[in-house]
Amino acid sequence: MSANTDVLLETEIAAKPLSITRLIREDIACVFERDPAARTRFEIITTYPGVHAIMLYRVAHRLWGRGWRYLPRLISYIARIWTSIDIHPGATIGRRFFIDHGAGVVIGETAEVGNDVTLYHGVTLGGVSWNKGKRHPTLGDWVVVGAGAKILGPITLGDRARVGANSVVISPVPAGKTVVGIPGKVVQSSRNMVDGEHEIDLNHHLIPDPVADAIACLLERIRLLEQEVGIHGCLPGGEKAEDECNHCDAKLVCEPVHSKIKVQVEG
Numbered sequence: 001m002s003a004n005t006d007v008l009l010e011t012e013i014a015a016k017p018l019s020i021t022r023l024i025r026e027d028i029a030c031v032f033e034r035d036p037a038a039r040t041r042f043e044i045i046t047t048y049p050g051v052h053a054i055m056l057y058r059v060a061h062r063l064w065g066r067g068w069r070y071l072p073r074l075i076s077y078i079a080r081i082w083t084s085i086d087i088h089p090g091a092t093i094g095r096r097f098f099i100d101h102g103a104g105v106v107i108g109e110t111a112e113v114g115n116d117v118t119l120y121h122g123v124t125l126g127g128v129s130w131n132k133g134k135r136h137p138t139l140g141d142w143v144v145v146g147a148g149a150k151i152l153g154p155i156t157l158g159d160r161a162r163v164g165a166n167s168v169v170i171s172p173v174p175a176g177k178t179v180v181g182i183p184g185k186v187v188q189s190s191r192n193m194v195d196g197e198h199e200i201d202l203n204h205h206l207i208p209d210p211v212a213d214a215i216a217c218l219l220e221r222i223r224l225l226e227q228e229v230g231i232h233g234c235l236p237g238g239e240k241a242e243d244e245c246n247h248c249d250a251k252l253v254c255e256p257v258h259s260k261i262k263v264q265v266e267g
Contacts, residue, residue: 020058027054030096050099053085060089111136122148
């Protein structure tokens with residue numbers, strides 16, 4: 001089958017809404033790829049609150065799209081009581097969506113979530129306005145959002161973006177980037193793209209600490225300045241290594257070894 005034919009088939013599928021049954025089957029199947037604790041389909045269907053929430057959402061969202069209002073909200077309310085996951089039926093969520101653990105996840109009415117997205121517990125896709133228009137974030141495909149992260153406002157996270165745990169994101173994130181902190185800062189590109197078109201990089205814990213890196217850089221600059229003026233360490237007139245920080249409990253903090261920084265300075 002040619003590439004053009006594949007594109008035409010994908011376009012045709014995208015133009016037609018998939019059945020709820022097929023969407024739910026994909027949501028269940030993707031759990032095996034993203035949770036090593038998953039063993040059987042029966043276990044997933046009966047014990048995974050994230051799957052329960054997305055199943056009820058699929059039904060509520062289809063009714064919402066047909067003009068129903070109270071019944072979808074009632075289904076969403078039941079799902080929240082049952083799973084501790086609050087998904088507004090008006091939100092748009094793509095295929096193979098996975099919520100791991102699930103407790104405390106909130107997805108607002110105008111949020112848009114792409115395909116193959118993974119959220120961990122405590123994630124909020126929230127709004128920052130009382131306007132009735134677009135007020136919640138848009139997540140691209142293959143996005144991973146760490147536990148406790150808050151993504152606020154009508155911003156866009158590009159494909160394969162990663163959000164560190166407990167980050168607060170209020171600005172757009174380019175595709176393939178990692179964001180951490182409060183407020184969220186883009187700290188690096190994804191380390192490497194995993195093999196396969198539909199594979200997801202779940203290593204959202206392997207992220208740098210920009211604050212620690214900045215402090216380490218300042219400490220290295222101070223060290224160089226001390227060497228220029230002929231002193232060593234924190235003791236006045238110190239000239240030997242023994243004169244440095246022997247009386248201070250913060251020695252390990254003041255004496256980091258950062259070869260990367262030294263190479264940059266010397267280069």
